[in-house]
Amino acid sequence: MRSSSSKARAIAVVAGIASITLAGVACSRRGGGPGSVTGTSTLDLMKARGLTEADVSAALKTYTPSGKKDEYLTFAGGGHGGFMMIIGVPSMRILRHIAVFSPESWQGYGYGDQSDKVLAEGDRHNHKLTWGDSHHPALSESKGDYDGEYLFINDKANPRIAVVDLKHMVTTQIVTSGLIESEHGAAFVTPNTEYVIESTQYPAPLGGRYAPIEKYDTDYRGAVIFWKFDRAKGRIDPERSFAIELPPYMQDLSDAGKLDSDGWAFINSFNTERAYGGDKEGKPPLESGASKNDMDYLHVINWRQAEQVAQAPGKTKTIAGMRTIPLDTAVNEGLLHFVPEPKSPHGCDVTPDGRDIVVAGKLDTHATVYSFANIKKLIDDKKFEAKDPYGVPILPFAESIRGQTELGLGPLHTQFDDKGNAYTSMFLESAVAKWSVKDLKLIEKVPVHYNIGHLVSAEGDTVNPDGKYLIAMNKWSIDRFDNVGPLLPQNFQLVDLAAPKMRVLYDMPIGLGEPHYAQMIKADKIHPEQVYKPAGIDPYTGQRDPFAVEGGQERIERRPDGVHVFMTEVRSHLTPDIVRVKQGETVHFHITNVEQALDATHGFALDSYNVNLSLEPGKHSNVTLVADQPGVFPMYCTEFCSALHLEMAGYFLVEPK
């Protein structure tokens, strides 16, 4: 990866810069000894730290001095940590963790009434769920470009979609449908965020029914849900959402058409073999059962037409509350077509111009480039080569594609730059392959460490990719970092796309969660509010909370539904700071941080009652509890908010019955 492999050359290069000194010597020449900034020459530093000249260049391309801002923000899913992260590029620093499917006490998420309610929206099968497998973030789009307003992310384990409002960087909604039991190909948005697309991974009887696994072919199904996003309200509207029933293949990643292909969606699938395991019952495990066929099916869906069908009387069945277009209706209405795709496909990525769909097969060596124009014409001409067992018409492979590019072993996902190039992650080779979309020619590869899954380039799945940077999201790090035990970090490697050749600039360990996909947006497109204005805002509704408290109005009221504590927080006290209740009483804390100063966040912990809130400036939170345990319980601000933060405390006194 580095070009300084020749010892002779390395010496020559080092010699070439040996005479250079950085500020240290420069300063001491000017200002004398104590004025020295570093006291060390570049050469000394390179020697001391074992840096090559390529390392120096990489350092200067990524190092972001104190107070300087990053150019891009990468929103990465947290995998089975159930959260999101915002990572600055090129510095590769984690700027924020955003709780989504899992409670997170630092943010007070899941420790107060309002956020409890958001999380409870995602409960399934009467089970409280406290984690998710957050895979694919999707920034809201306008005309196919990120608009910086909202972010959606899915939960693979418990099929759900969360809405993150980027105005306050808070998860404001979680939706789930009892229609399906698992998903993966989500969240993907249509070019104006009309819909958020979610498709099943592991088929099951629709609507949460039980059916024995032997009835897999007849009773198990996949589905794709088009969740309607109401931008004015900032919420998904389940009433206006709809689904299409799909055969019991394992639907995989999807992408929305754009520009030429706007109005269409494309979903990969594997396991068209309809294997379902049974490795202790005399059958092959899924991995081999699902890998027999040479071709699986790219699902081509006309969502704009489906939207019409879903609204037509009698065309849908409502299953678990979801308007669902039955498979035969989808076929009869021409909403769904299949195109063969080579072996166990994974990535499915529409090119920036919307003209092509790139599919890469895990067990194939190519990127296969489908032409939307070809597909459209074949559909219009009803030129089908066969039907699948469920009657879905199959387009001829050879006439659907524009061509294939031989890339190597284990190609997965593809991103794009501003110069007509595509970048495909190569899992088995541990490399990123750069190739020309126009010429379908491989240009170069750069090794990455190790086992790259997704990759993300700057605005790389919009209609206007930026190039510049790419992050290889490597699943294994093995020997890349200090040994921190059996659970190793992943490794995000920043790749320079601006230089003539791709080069790894930075290794970023990911020691929390296991991000799958990410999106990288220009930082100047994101404009969150920095305080809640006016004070008293509930971030989960964006409105002033009916229980918001103003300074001077603090009080404790006894009402029929319990004790209401109207509290404010300001540096450095809680008001009121003594709360007296009787054992068994229901207590409603209503707490407003009345500050409007940037960064003046307060916390609110109630010892041994499992309460912790994060009250950023102007934020209001409610928390309800039953004072079931008598005793003396300190309450305090959990943020180091001022020099006297330890004194920002009080007592919750529960008198025994």
Added chain:
Amino acid sequence: MRSSSSKARAIAVVAGIASITLAGVACSRRGGGPGSVTGTSTLDLMKARGLTEADVSAALKTYTPSGKKDEYLTFAGGGHGGFMMIIGVPSMRILRHIAVFSPESWQGYGYGDQSDKVLAEGDRHNHKLTWGDSHHPALSESKGDYDGEYLFINDKANPRIAVVDLKHMVTTQIVTSGLIESEHGAAFVTPNTEYVIESTQYPAPLGGRYAPIEKYDTDYRGAVIFWKFDRAKGRIDPERSFAIELPPYMQDLSDAGKLDSDGWAFINSFNTERAYGGDKEGKPPLESGASKNDMDYLHVINWRQAEQVAQAPGKTKTIAGMRTIPLDTAVNEGLLHFVPEPKSPHGCDVTPDGRDIVVAGKLDTHATVYSFANIKKLIDDKKFEAKDPYGVPILPFAESIRGQTELGLGPLHTQFDDKGNAYTSMFLESAVAKWSVKDLKLIEKVPVHYNIGHLVSAEGDTVNPDGKYLIAMNKWSIDRFDNVGPLLPQNFQLVDLAAPKMRVLYDMPIGLGEPHYAQMIKADKIHPEQVYKPAGIDPYTGQRDPFAVEGGQERIERRPDGVHVFMTEVRSHLTPDIVRVKQGETVHFHITNVEQALDATHGFALDSYNVNLSLEPGKHSNVTLVADQPGVFPMYCTEFCSALHLEMAGYFLVEPK
């Protein structure tokens, strides 16, 4: 902070290195165009990215190339996130998140039987607790030096201490005592980790009793607990632990004596005024009520003697299961003395040689340096100037100290280097002050951004500090990073201690949790195992689990206590991959990752049943659930473990009753 403020000088410096090109040009001279690594000169890079010469030096001092290791590991608490982080130094990258008091699904912590049990150890007042306020990590020590074996961390909110076994980087034990309701001065270890020290913050009636707040002086108390650590077992032994009752002041940070002062402990306090708030009841809030006196009391405790007293018959009372030395016994036995300390003290740090104790007062401008020799002599001579209202003898201030160093506004905590210097965080000034312990003279200050709380230098609180690096743990970042909304990251700033003058090298946003303290250990002292050997280890006991499964022994057994599923995981299948049960049955999953390959971690998710495990190579986990909901539930490996990871799945089939 940077010395290049003069425009003329900046130009001169840039001109001085304008002729230097990095690999790019150097390469193209040799190998021609396409061989160029960067294509950009240093000057171009500096211009393009707005880097000063000081920035270039800082970049080279911190940038850690792909595959190169960090020199130090910093273990930082996660504040009210309830976790720990391991941060590499000098690269300032998060290498691992370790779940402690809060469940964390990526690690499977709190989502399986064994880790549920660890978390349940920390429940209090019949409440399940799912978060903590993790403040002060303490690495285990041998002869006053970090030995890299264990780490302890406290929960301020729900008084608890957790033990992290660094062999597997896993939280293996949580202890709590019903004696107290809050703590802060923890965890601090004695020089051979004989004890882990935990002292109260907010007084309450001991043992969880209720008493009205008006009985504060008579019924509320503080305490210090000496938790006995059994190194051979790797566990705290509550039976061999003991406590000392303390007056109802607010005990604060503490430190253990070492070398000369070994056998002693020192605990700060504030609120010797015994204020308890009441701001809506005509009293001042705690912040002013607790700040009236000019002096509070440094608690000087002879723990070695207390250990003897605690074992003597009739000298202790057992309160909430904890052997407690009553306050009058502590006084009569000469275990406890007070020394006045200036206004609202916070930091309490013993010098590397154990001869001095440095205390800094939030509302005082000095570091006050107490001489242990002076204190010891005053105690031996029984030279007391007064007694506090609880009869505790008070030593004379002037004769206890060696001197004071005027530092500035808001001094808090102090760390040390290898050259006899101390570094004190200055909260109100947002600076680090360097001063000479011997001469008690201020040497220099470096500004930090902003509101520094703790700080940590390399092995900076051991008997052998390293110097080299210091991290300023700044609580506010304000304008330092891209705007990510109202909840801003903290800012860890890496400060160079090796150069002639202190200088900030790197800004690291902390966008998850709010770390308070950290400890920085040489990376080569940490030797975690990278796989669990042999396969089948339960990390929470360190032993092979009785339900461990070997390849070929997978099976499903029906026993009187339910269905036992003995499962293995290996790339890329679960065995068995179909589990059939009847609604209402209790199901025990016993899952072993039988792989021994580094980094070959598998997950195990059971959809909609709130189960997720992390099974690093060789690890075994058990999870028990009641199949109360009928239906078809996919189960799968949540790690991207192989090219066919999506096929590593199966079905949990719950037939309705």
